Amino acid sequence: MNPIGLILIAATVLVPAYQLFSLPGITDQAALFSQYLGLAALILMAWSQMLSTRLPGIEHLFGGLDRVYILHKWTGIVAMGAVLMHDTIGAEMRGLGRETALNDFAESLGEISLYGLLLLVLISVATFIPYHLWKWSHKAMGALFAVGALHFFLITKPFAMTDPAGLYTGSFCVAGIVAYLWMLLPHRLRPSYRYKIAKLETTGGALAITLAPKGKGIRPLPGQFGVLRFTGAGINEPHPFSFSKIDYDGTVCVTVKALGDFTSTLDKVLRIGQRVRVEGPFGKFRYAGKGPEVWIAGGIGITPFLVWAENLKAESEPVDLFYCIKSRTVAPHLSEIEKLAACRPNLTLHIVASGEGQRISAEMISNAVGPGLSRAKVSFCGPRSLQEALKKGLKHYGVENRQFQNEEFEFRSGIGIKRLIKWLGGRYLRFRNRNRRARPSPSPENMT
Known part of the structure; x- marks a missing residue:
């Protein structure tokens, strides 16, 4: 902010x-x-x-x-x-x-x-x-x-x-x-780019949507996203999606995982040639390239890192990418990111599959990255719960808050009532335990 x-x-x-x-x-x-x-x-x-x-x-x-x-x-x-x-x-x-x-x-x-x-x-x-x-x-x-x-x-x-x-x-x-x-105002009267769907393909349980411009195309930077509005089939609600591919001719790709009411219907209603309005580009989630980097992707959060990896220069500092998935069969763009890592010596890919009993942690990241972790910039895109756990854990290895950037994965969120109650409960328990320790034990002469 x-x-x-x-x-x-x-x-x-x-x-x-x-x-x-x-x-x-x-x-x-x-x-x-x-x-x-x-x-x-x-x-x-x-x-x-x-x-x-x-x-x-x-x-x-x-x-x-x-x-x-x-x-x-x-x-x-x-x-x-x-x-x-x-x-x-x-x-x-x-x-x-x-x-x-x-x-x-x-x-x-x-x-x-x-x-x-x-x-x-x-x-x-x-x-x-x-x-x-x-x-x-x-x-x-x-x-x-x-x-x-x-x-x-x-x-x-x-x-x-x-x-x-x-x-x-x-x-x-x-x-x-x-x-x-x-x-x-009708969306056609607000600034946007006109696109059409050029290709639809499934990747690891997600839907990759390739969009071709009808006229001037959008020019996003790696890591940015657009607000898309699909036309027809009653799905013209605007939704934000990170770009998983950006071409010089204005062609872009977004990858959508079925995580809610809207995204669960897209694979059934989208058609080749369908019109799409794209607003943007938006976002400040950028690759700095000024030192060692750690990228952490949770599931569909791989999309911005896919574009980062494609634009990674040979002279760039080393990057460790941790891709957290359930299994290889449901990991979006897994083959593409493996190919990119294979041809870029400064990109090391770590697959963390929960279905194989693996769990990402700050300790795992430290063991993989080594002593350079404390001066690395950490970029995260994934579920909020994982973000908070890793951000807290990495502090023990010298990664300060200013070194940690994240994309807000859940745009529509509550107000944190559960977290507030949990925090207040923890404070109350600590206060009660501290008072118990401070209270003197009864002496024999005071007992009747």
Whole structure:
């Protein structure tokens, strides 16, 4: 995550605090704080809408698009928390004038926005809900944000819309609504490249889709991905896929593993010649090439490394690639990566097959790489659970967080409730055990 983007969002959220608390003659500080929470929520929701646009500049400002998606999710969640606090504390102030029908209408809009957004945020972070419902919740969330913005414009406030606080937050509301309307445009009106399916083939239980450009083709760098929208057969939902092959004429390949509702249907509905819209390229998952490297792929996470390996130069520093698979029969692009390793002396391939009783670990990586591991850059693409385990384990071998880069494999994720409960439980147990050790044992003279 680019810290500049995080600082920018934090700064924009703090500006209304200065604007409100410098207002003269306000005695009800609790209501004023509630007013601030409402403004902060609107700004965060506007940012959430703008982050979802995938417009040029968003990725450079906030980091790779995978990080932007995470930031999009958390700005929405934090905004929802601010809205709940705003409603709980109460923002009504004495002396702002009598109640009017317009003010009652604005309050009703606020209630609609609050409860609607609460429901949609719950749907959004519940990963067991089908994708089509999740997608609908995201579209409806923008509409409820617009309702909340209208509430802000109409409600009685301790400042006028022409005052700095009104103009500032109102500008964010307008920007967020424009971003929402942009995402409602038909996909053909948004920047994209036109492709058609040139080849479909199965590789290790995955589907490799070769796309040929119809006109100017996309020019991704190794490790980047595109957002694909297939046309026809009711599967026009946009989905991100890493490029597993990039040709100079604009031809690209993506490899899809059946991991969810959408990807499980592709092998049944895709046809040669079918049209595809490709947005991008996106992603900051890059091969540095400035020292020894360790690449770790979990299953379908091999796709970016396949392109990296194809572009590996003879003079590049040594690379150890660990390919974690269930078995060789279900390993996508196994033969291609073995051929690339065979003709590149600086690429060493390590196959880790769980079906053969093998398990990747930090110790295994250390034994294979040797003393140079502590100065190597580690790149990972695979399941989050494996990523967290290896990142933690490699610290014992001198690999710091700044040396570890990863592609976010699961774009749609929850909010980590299970991990939070586990962490809190662990902290409680350590606290209890520490207190037990500190408590003195009863002495004989104190016993009766």
